Amino acid sequence: MAAPIEVDIMPGKLAPIDCLMRGALQSVSATALFAALACDIADRELKTARKFLPDWPEDAFAVRELPAEQGPGNALLLDAQFEHVTEIVTGFGKLGVSAESLAKTAAHRMAGFLATDAFAGPYLADQLLLPFALAGGGSFTTVKLSQHSLTAADIIERFTGRRTTFEVRQGESNLVTVS
Structure with a gap:
């Protein structure tokens, strides 16, 4: 049995920030992950992802087999690390969805994000709203506004009084401001 780990965390003071540039x-x-499934599923995911992310280097693609008891299942993780933020797009396998379809959807989402200068993708954007509100405000750019973001903003305003505004811009990233 592993020894327990104990960590003391001293909270820092939160302050508003602006995350407008990802760097x-x-x-x-x-990375194609799979457990208790045929390896060709992961290979097909990566082959499809390569088609939609043609600028990515060959050594960026890898297969990782997990222990069989962690499956059956598969996932494709696409990761783009920038100076100030990391965007991760994940496709999860499910019955009836081909490896190619899973990879195509995930790769399209990543390619769409990479084609913009946005700080956060749509799935990160709704997660940033609460920390920004707790910090007293701030702003960030995102690819597109999701219904999750709009709902989260409404709930956050009801509980904290912090208002979120969404400036939809044509042809570039959208600005989200929490005040």
Whole structure:
């Protein structure tokens, strides 16, 4: 049995921040995970992802087999690390969805994010709203506004009084401001 780990965390003071620039692209990776399934599923996911992410280097693509008792299942993780943020797009396998379809959807989402200068993708954007509200405000850019973001903003305002505004911009990233 592993020894327990004890950590003391001293809370820091939260302050509003602006996350408008993600910085330069540092690295990309695509990892096909699978457990208790045929290896060709992971291979097909990566082959499809390569088609939709043609600028990614060959060594960015990897297969990782997990112990059989962790499955059956599969997932494709696409990771783009920038100076100030990391965007991860994940496709989870499910019955009736081909490896190619899973990879195509995930790769399209990542390619769409990479084609913009947005700080956060749509699935990160709704997660940033509460920390920004607790910190007293701030702003960030995102690819598109999701219904999750709009709902989260409404609930956060009801509980904290912090208002979120969404500035939809044509042809570029959208600005989200929490005040």
